[in-house]
Amino acid sequence: xxxxxxxxxxxxxRPVAILHEKTAKALSIYVGERIRIRNKQDIIAIVxxxxxxxxxxxxxxxxxxxxxLNISEGHAVTVSAxxxxxxxxxxxxxxxxxxxxxxEIFMLVRDIVSNSLTEAELAYFISGVYINGMSDMEIADLxxxxxxxxxxxxxxxxxxxxxxxxxIAGNRTTPLIVSIxxxxxxxxxxxxxxxxxxxxxxxxxxxxxxxxEFNIDEIKKIIRKANAxxxxxGALGLAPADDKIIQVERILSLDPEAQLIASILxxxxxxxxxxxxxDIPYGKSAKVKxxxxxIKLARRFQKIAKILKLKLETVVTDxxxxxxxxxxxxxxxxxxxxxxxxxxxxxxxxxxxxxYLSSLLLKMAGKKNAEKLAEExxxxxxxxxxxxxxxxxxxxxxxxxxxxxxxxxxxFPVNSExxxxxxxxxxxxxxxxxxxxxxxxxxxxxIYLNVHVNDKISKNQPLMIIYAETPDKLKFAKETYNRxxxxxx
Amino acid sequence: xxxxxxxxxxxxxRPVAILHEKTAKALSIYVGERIRIRNKQDIIAIVxxxxxxxxxxxxxxxxxxxxxLNISEGHAVTVSAxxxxxxxxxxxxxxxxxxxxxxEIFMLVRDIVSNSLTEAELAYFISGVYINGMSDMEIADLxxxxxxxxxxxxxxxxxxxxxxxxxIAGNRTTPLIVSIxxxxxxxxxxxxxxxxxxxxxxxxxxxxxxxxEFNIDEIKKIIRKANAxxxxxGALGLAPADDKIIQVERILSLDPEAQLIASILxxxxxxxxxxxxxDIPYGKSAKVKxxxxxIKLARRFQKIAKILKLKLETVVTDxxxxxxxxxxxxxxxxxxxxxxxxxxxxxxxxxxxxxYLSSLLLKMAGKKNAEKLAEExxxxxxxxxxxxxxxxxxxxxxxxxxxxxxxxxxxFPVNSExxxxxxxxxxxxxxxxxxxxxxxxxxxxxIYLNVHVNDKISKNQPLMIIYAETPDKLKFAKETYNRxxxxxx
Numbered sequence: 009x010x011x012x013x014x015x016x017x018x019x020x021x022r023p024v025a026i027l028h029e030k031t032a033k034a035l036s037i038y039v040g041e042r043i044r045i046r047n048k049q050d051i052i053a054i055v056x057x058x059x060x061x062x063x064x065x066x067x068x069x070x071x072x073x074x075x076x077l078n079i080s081e082g083h084a085v086t087v088s089a090x091x092x093x094x095x096x097x098x099x100x101x102x103x104x105x106x107x108x109x110x111x112e113i114f115m116l117v118r119d120i121v122s123n124s125l126t127e128a129e130l131a132y133f134i135s136g137v138y139i140n141g142m143s144d145m146e147i148a149d150l151x152x153x154x155x156x157x158x159x160x161x162x163x164x165x166x167x168x169x170x171x172x173x174x175x176i177a178g179n180r181t182t183p184l185i186v187s188i189x190x191x192x193x194x195x196x197x198x199x200x201x202x203x204x205x206x207x208x209x210x211x212x213x214x215x216x217x218x219x220x221e222f223n224i225d226e227i228k229k230i231i232r233k234a235n236a237x238x239x240x241x242g243a244l245g246l247a248p249a250d251d252k253i254i255q256v257e258r259i260l261s262l263d264p265e266a267q268l269i270a271s272i273l274x275x276x277x278x279x280x281x282x283x284x285x286x287d288i289p290y291g292k293s294a295k296v297k298x299x300x301x302x303i304k305l306a307r308r309f310q311k312i313a314k315i316l317k318l319k320l321e322t323v324v325t326d327x328x329x330x331x332x333x334x335x336x337x338x339x340x341x342x343x344x345x346x347x348x349x350x351x352x353x354x355x356x357x358x359x360x361x362x363x364y365l366s367s368l369l370l371k372m373a374g375k376k377n378a379e380k381l382a383e384e385x386x387x388x389x390x391x392x393x394x395x396x397x398x399x400x401x402x403x404x405x406x407x408x409x410x411x412x413x414x415x416x417x418x419x420f421p422v423n424s425e426x427x428x429x430x431x432x433x434x435x436x437x438x439x440x441x442x443x444x445x446x447x448x449x450x451x452x453x454x455i456y457l458n459v460h461v462n463d464k465i466s467k468n469q470p471l472m473i474i475y476a477e478t479p480d481k482l483k484f485a486k487e488t489y490n491r492x493x494x495x496x497x
Numbered sequence: 498x499x500x501x502x503x504x505x506x507x508x509x510x511r512p513v514a515i516l517h518e519k520t521a522k523a524l525s526i527y528v529g530e531r532i533r534i535r536n537k538q539d540i541i542a543i544v545x546x547x548x549x550x551x552x553x554x555x556x557x558x559x560x561x562x563x564x565x566l567n568i569s570e571g572h573a574v575t576v577s578a579x580x581x582x583x584x585x586x587x588x589x590x591x592x593x594x595x596x597x598x599x600x601e602i603f604m605l606v607r608d609i610v611s612n613s614l615t616e617a618e619l620a621y622f623i624s625g626v627y628i629n630g631m632s633d634m635e636i637a638d639l640x641x642x643x644x645x646x647x648x649x650x651x652x653x654x655x656x657x658x659x660x661x662x663x664x665i666a667g668n669r670t671t672p673l674i675v676s677i678x679x680x681x682x683x684x685x686x687x688x689x690x691x692x693x694x695x696x697x698x699x700x701x702x703x704x705x706x707x708x709x710e711f712n713i714d715e716i717k718k719i720i721r722k723a724n725a726x727x728x729x730x731g732a733l734g735l736a737p738a739d740d741k742i743i744q745v746e747r748i749l750s751l752d753p754e755a756q757l758i759a760s761i762l763x764x765x766x767x768x769x770x771x772x773x774x775x776d777i778p779y780g781k782s783a784k785v786k787x788x789x790x791x792i793k794l795a796r797r798f799q800k801i802a803k804i805l806k807l808k809l810e811t812v813v814t815d816x817x818x819x820x821x822x823x824x825x826x827x828x829x830x831x832x833x834x835x836x837x838x839x840x841x842x843x844x845x846x847x848x849x850x851x852x853y854l855s856s857l858l859l860k861m862a863g864k865k866n867a868e869k870l871a872e873e874x875x876x877x878x879x880x881x882x883x884x885x886x887x888x889x890x891x892x893x894x895x896x897x898x899x900x901x902x903x904x905x906x907x908x909f910p911v912n913s914e915x916x917x918x919x920x921x922x923x924x925x926x927x928x929x930x931x932x933x934x935x936x937x938x939x940x941x942x943x944i945y946l947n948v949h950v951n952d953k954i955s956k957n958q959p960l961m962i963i964y965a966e967t968p969d970k971l972k973f974a975k976e977t978y979n980r981x982x983x984x985x986x
Contacts, residue, residue: 017549018515021528024545026507039510056513056559060506061550070545092748100749103624128616128748135592135624259581259617260589 009035009088011067015081019071023053023123025087026068032057035089042124045069046086047077052124095119096129102136110149117153120249130256134264142266144308148315150266154247154274161224161246161279163231167195168373169276170365172287173268173305174206175295177330177438178457180340181287182210183238183395184347184362185369188385190236191394194373197231197279199241204258207442207454208337211240216341216413216451218404234394234401246278247271263295265305269312276318283319283372287365289327293435299324321372325361329433329461332358336447336454336475338413345409348392357460359386416445416452416475418482422489427466428497430459437494445476445485453477459495471495498524498577500556504570508560512542512612514576515557521546524578531613534558535575536566541613584608585618591625599638606642609738619745623753631755633797637804639755643736643763650713650735650768652720656684657862658765659854661776662757662794663695664784666819666927667946669829670776671699672727672884673836673851674858677874679725680883683862686720686768688730693747696931696943697826700729705830705902705940707893723883723890735767736760752784754794758801765807772808772861776854778816782924788813810861814850818922818950821847825936825943825964827902834898837881846949848875905934905941905964907971911978916955917986919948926983934965934974942966948984960984 011031018024025043027035032055037043042052045067053073062068067087074080098112108116116133119125125133142150170185186196200210200220211220220240222230227244230237242251250271257263276284286309289295290302306322313320332355334343346354347362363382370378385391396406438455446453456473459465474489476482500520507513514532516524521544526532531541534556542562551557556576563569587601597605605622608614614622631639659674675685689699689709700709709729711719716733719726731740739760746752765773775798778784779791795811802809821844823832835843836851852871859867874880885895927944935942945962948954963978965971 015549017547019518019528019546021545029508039508056510057508058506060504096749100751103627103749103751105628126616126748128620128745131617131620132624132749135621135628138592139594139624139628256617259615260585260592260621262589262592 009086010084011087012065013079013081013083013085014062014066014068015074016061016068017071018068021072022127023051023073023076024056024070025053025073026056026058026062028062028064028066029057029059030064035087037089042090044088044090045073045077047079047083049077051076052090052122054126090124093119093124095125099129099133099136102133102140105140107143108146113146113149114153114156117150117157117249120252121157127256130253131259134253134257134262134267137266138262138264144311144315147266147269147312150270151273151277151312151316154249154270155277157249158247158274158278159224159245161197161227163195163197163228163280165195166282167197167279168283168369169196169198169279169281170285170287170369171272171276172289173272173295175435176289176327177207177435177442178332178335178340178343178358179289179330180210180213180332180344181358181362181365183214183344184358184391185366186236186238187348187391187395187398188362188366188382189369189373190234190398191385191390192370192375192381193235194369195231196236197227198236198238199244199246199275199279200238201241203448205261205439207335207439207447208340209448210238211242212337212448212451213340213344214238216337217406217409218399218402220402222402230398230401234398236398237402238398239402241275247274250274265308269309273313273316273318277316281318283321285365285369285372286320286322287325288322289325291326291328291435292432293437294327321368323365323368327435330435330438330457331361333457334454335438335442335457336445337451339415339454339456339475342413345413348386348395350387414452415454415456416450416477418476418479420474420482420486421470422472422474423468423470424465424497425467430461430463430465430495430497432496433457433461434494437492440492441474441485441489441494444481444488445474446481450477450481453481465497498575499573500576501554502568502570502572502574503551503555503557504563505550505557506560507557510561511616512540512562512565513545513559514542514562515545515547515551517551517553517555518546518548519553524576526578531579531581533577533579534562534566536568536572538566540565541579541611543615579613582608582613584614588618588622588625591622591629594629596632597635602635602638603642603645606639606646606738609741610646616745619742620748623742623746623751623756626755627751627753630753633800633804636755636758636801639759640762640766640801640805643738643759644766646738647736647763647767648713648734650686650716652684652686652717652769654684655771656686656768657772657858658685658687658768658770659774659776659858660761660765661778662761662784664924665778665816666696666924666931667821667824667829667832667847668778668819669699669702669821669833670847670851670854672703672833673847673880674855675725675727676837676880676884676887677851677855677871678858678862679723679887680874680879681859681864681870682724683858684720685725686716687725687727688733688735688764688768689727690730692937694750694928696824696928696936697829698937699727700731701826701937701940702829702833703727705826706895706898707888707891709891711891719887719890723887725887726891727887728891730764736763739763758798762802762805762807766805770807772810774854774858774861775809775811776814777811778814780815780817780924781921782926783816810857812854812857816924819924819927819946820850822946823943824927824931824946825934826940828904828943828945828964831902834902837884839876903941904943904945905939905966907965907968909963909971909975910959911961911963912957912959913954913986914956919950919952919954919984919986921985922946922950923983926981929981930963930974930977930983933970933977934963935970939966939970942970954986
């Protein structure tokens with residue numbers, strides 16, 4: 009059936025088409041069912057019905073559909089009914105705990121990318137994966153399929169990459185490692201995420217210095233200039249299936265191991281990394297609770313990377329407390345600058361970890377005396393110069409940066425109620441306080457930590473300063489602090 | 498925030514509200530998030546965003562919202578952001594296999610009924626129940642909660658009810674049992690379903706005689722006149738949570754045991770049945786595969802009924818093949834009339850089963866010599882008169898009924914390819930053929946079975962006749978028959 013497009017300038021978060029009731033009846037389509045809409049490309053959309061706003065020969069399309077088909081009001085599109093996809097039977101298999109083969113996973117990922125599966129169908133799939141798990145081969149197949157339906161970032165030179173599975177407040181090693189390693193010619197096309205449940209993602213932090221949203225061609229240009237980039241991976245479409253799965257996982261904050269592994273490895277395959285360094289922090293309030301679990305997860309990553317013929321080095325690190333002093337985009341950016349400039353007040357734990365991981369990545373890329381080399385690059389200021397180069401290639405500047413990087417104006421010092429020794433600083437609780445203060449949207453909000461685990465403290469000593477942009481948020485952050493008590497001593 | 502209602506005459510299958518982008522921003526609401534809309538009552542709706550079709554002080558509401566709030570264009574409503582409901586954490590618990598307590602289940606059901614949970618969240622809940630199961634106490638709590646949020650059908654007299662868990666083609670005992678038992682004064686407020694995956698539900702069959710859709714007050718009037726009713730339960734709202742759960746289960750054709758039990762018992766509690774007879778057929782192609790499983794399920798029903806203080810009698814019956822000869826609304830209706838009129842060509846297996854179950858229900862209601870009584874009621878024509886009375890109370894008639902109940906004009910006899918003995922007739926495959934022929938929407942379509950298991954047959958003997966309303970459907974039914982081969986001999 010040929011219908012005329014009407015734009016209601018309607019944004020629905022997923023492809024939606026509105027049909028006149030009579031038109032839907034003629035197509036034997038009910039509310040909530042699927043249609044295929046064809047212009048040059050085609051897309052599958054969920055149907056709503058209307059009477060008043062449409063003629064029978066019209067179809068109203070949400071902005072998501074118009075964008076995907078690159079059409080606008082007045083265009084003609086062909087519309088046909090789409091039966092529930094065959095892949096729902098594979099989802100049922102997964103719910104039953106059966107193993108899926110490559111073809112089945114490939115078709116599932118294809119249907120996820122083409123929006124042929126509804127959110128509820130995806131939730132069923134994720135439940136099956138969450139409860140029943142996936143075999144190593146299934147995860148490798150999922151990774152491959154995700155890459156197959158995504159864009160690739162092809163760079164002529166050999167590239168390296170690093171990744172942390174996250175969960176540690178303040179742990180902003182990426183800008184340091186990328187700067188140190190790319191300073192000696194290692195190519196690192198680093199894509200990062202924005203915060204979902206944390207106070208800041210690497211992309212949120214870099215955004216305080218420069219732009220982070222670029223298309224593939226722009227990224228290639230940045231890398232040609234600076235050997236490396238530090239951009240937001242979210243809009244690049246390296247693994248679009250992953251983005252859609254994560255959207256549905258977020259509903260219940262699920263993060264099944266199989267999906268975690270596939271998600272990370274897919275993005276590394278998409279940039280054609282020759283070698284990847286993976287940081288798995290462990291600790292009571294980290295994603296991975298114990299060293300044993302971290303080693304187990306590392307081994308699983310290794311096995312799957314081997315199937316995928318990806319050179320992967322894993323390192324399990326101490327994630328028992330936040331790393332660095334700043335938590336929140338601006339406060340973490342300040343920590344990074346301090347380390348790069350070797351300022352006296354720089355957070356030594358962050359510097360130490362960044363140097364260690366840098367040395368591993370340098371070694372992986374064939375550099376000798378990697379530990380000494382990493383230190384030399386940082387001490388000499390080469391890392392700072394390299395950081396500057398990347399930021400400038402990303403249309404940013406370090407000019408007047410200290411004036412620009414100001415914590416929020418409102419602040420509140422949290423003082424100790426008694427003397428003692430710091431026993432624990434909970435990553436998740438600290439993140440919750442920083443988010444209550446406005447992170448990550450309010451870039452200057454956050455926390456500056458004055459203490460770390462094992463520090464001796466006296467009564468009324470400042471443990472941290474909370475920063476917020478509005479009195480409401482500062483109050484909310486204080487309340488959250490008092491409720492959660494992130495620091496034990 | 499106070500907004501003016503605009504009606505787009507938009508039907509979305511779930512409550513949807515469209516806000517102007519700027520309004521949403523002011524409320525800190527993103528696409529896909531939830532708002533509470535308040536007039537006198539309130540309802541929760543999912544948000545879409547628009548620019549062109551709305552002013553900033555307007556809100557467009559889907560017909561589902563307008564109906565629920567009983568408002569129209571121009572009304573003012575109060576709108577506020579709603580955080581994800583607390584019950585998502587209970588869903589997570591269920592995914593982890595933990596047991597939920599009454600309060601948690603009660604809140605979940607409340608949120609399901611108020612549309613506070615999205616389809617994806619419901620899919621997560623169903624997955625948890627499907628994979629991890631529910632304890633007896635959880636199922637009882639689920640049943641109670643479903644009833645608590647539904648309408649009740651309160652009748653002064655003591656009422657009885659019967660139910661079959663279904664899955665057997667042609668098995669239309671309900672109209673016979675209801676007629677026989679209510680003929681001697683037993684009150685049976687029978688609500689039935691329409692076919693979802695079968696060729697016909699009891700409501701589809703009764704609809705060939707009379708109306709089946711009534712509201713609670715109308716049903717009370719029917720029962721006052723005729724002691725019993727045979728109506729469609731779908732629109733009554735006895736257990737609205739159940740309807741919403743089933744809607745999401747249908748996506749993958751899931752039917753977790755916990756939900757099956759709660760669904761049945763909730764509807765029996767809602768009509769305040771004093772005693773309930775439950776038929777559990779078993780067989781290779783039935784819902785329950787073996788007698789052992791049927792007995793196990795019966796025991797589970799008993800245990801949960803005991804917690805709910807519901808008097809329940811279970812009976813496990815032979816479900817190894819279709820019961821009766823007709824399959825499809827009109828063809829099953831003809832079988833029922835034949836039994837009620839004691840015609841020579843009546844299906845004796847259907848009669849036998851109906852008499853047996855009737856005797857059990859009569860006994861349950863305190864009647865003596867129940868087996869003889871049931872037979873006497875049927876033989877004497879009292880059951881037929883009682884059936885007529887119910888149909889007439891439901892605004893139907895048996896006048897000219899034989900002329901009205903004609904199978905579809907196009908037909909195709911399936912003949913045996915060799916001589917032998919009928920080994921098996923598969924319920925699911927037979928239903929698939931009947932559905933291919935047009936059931937349940939085409940009421941006169943379906944199958945007339947000429948043989949049953951253990952019948953001896955010669956070559957070229959007619960096994961069944963397939964009826965369809967159009968050549969296409971007849972062809973599709975034949976193809977389906979040839980692909981599935983429902984009869985083994």
